[in-house]
Amino acid sequence: MTSREENPARPLVSSPADAPIEVVAGVFVRDGHVLLCQRAADVPYPLRWEFPGGKLEPGESPADALRRELAEELNVHAHIGEELWHSQAEYPDGMRFHLRFYRVSWDGTAEARAGIAQLRWVPLSELEHYDVLEGDREFCLVLPWLLDPENVDADDVFMRVALLEAQRAYAEGEVPVGAIVVHHGRILARGRNAVERKQDATLHAEMQVIREASRHLGRRLEGCTLYVTLEPCPMCAGAIVWARIPRVVFAAADPRAGACGTLYNIVQDERLNHRCQLRGGVRAEESAELLRRFFQQLREQERGVDSRNTGK
Numbered sequence: 001m002t003s004r005e006e007n008p009a010r011p012l013v014s015s016p017a018d019a020p021i022e023v024v025a026g027v028f029v030r031d032g033h034v035l036l037c038q039r040a041a042d043v044p045y046p047l048r049w050e051f052p053g054g055k056l057e058p059g060e061s062p063a064d065a066l067r068r069e070l071a072e073e074l075n076v077h078a079h080i081g082e083e084l085w086h087s088q089a090e091y092p093d094g095m096r097f098h099l100r101f102y103r104v105s106w107d108g109t110a111e112a113r114a115g116i117a118q119l120r121w122v123p124l125s126e127l128e129h130y131d132v133l134e135g136d137r138e139f140c141l142v143l144p145w146l147l148d149p150e151n152v153d154a155d156d157v158f159m160r161v162a163l164l165e166a167q168r169a170y171a172e173g174e175v176p177v178g179a180i181v182v183h184h185g186r187i188l189a190r191g192r193n194a195v196e197r198k199q200d201a202t203l204h205a206e207m208q209v210i211r212e213a214s215r216h217l218g219r220r221l222e223g224c225t226l227y228v229t230l231e232p233c234p235m236c237a238g239a240i241v242w243a244r245i246p247r248v249v250f251a252a253a254d255p256r257a258g259a260c261g262t263l264y265n266i267v268q269d270e271r272l273n274h275r276c277q278l279r280g281g282v283r284a285e286e287s288a289e290l291l292r293r294f295f296q297q298l299r300e301q302e303r304g305v306d307s308r309n310t311g312k
């Protein structure tokens, strides 16, 4: 047991080990293009693309930090506009970041300086294909919708964010299912299947995001939409009913365990006291392909183990 009684020297402020690092990023949009910079070869996460910006210094406001970073990196005096988005990211090396994206503008021309190899104006339609840093991936998906909500399908955008979570689950050796909870156009919770990693059969992606969203809103998730890359099972459909989630959007149907219209339809059962609106099939093929690849790889690994065991 570690406590402050045992270790009075431990500071009361949270250390970087348990708090994410605060990062601000600037979003300069001009004629359907957005400015990205490529990191230099000699800085952490080299040669990847990102929105300009950086870490907050102690005591600095986000706007001051962004103004300073843009002066250092791009040699511009920036006007800081509204916050467009904030998100969280965990990098493969275990570093966790909390990112805020602000609309910015400046007069004159930016030049690549400290830690930056080159700058590029990227068409918004190509943004999703850029090899951006982990923390900027979600924002690259949502930015076209933030700028033009009338003409971009929000369900499609948020399902792609849930698919990012599914890909992370895949990389962790989990059945690749991801989920998010969206409340008034903002992501309240992000989660992915963690059954193997945590050896807990209840840790489906939906259960995790329902728990996380409930920490913000309480036990009734009114006004929320849950996005999940695979049709919810009976356990998760039950939790969706109990949490009173008004709308569920899923990608692939699940013929083996689906409880949102395939095997059962728990979330729209007239006998229960809550029913939710359903939309299935959003990016279904992408999700199904990820699942197929995962199970194929698993079978190949199992065959490999079999042939070693039998000496064949």
Ligand SMILES: [Zn+2]
Residues within 6 Å of the ligand: 204, 206, 232, 233, 234, 235, 236, 237
């Ligand atoms: Zn489930």
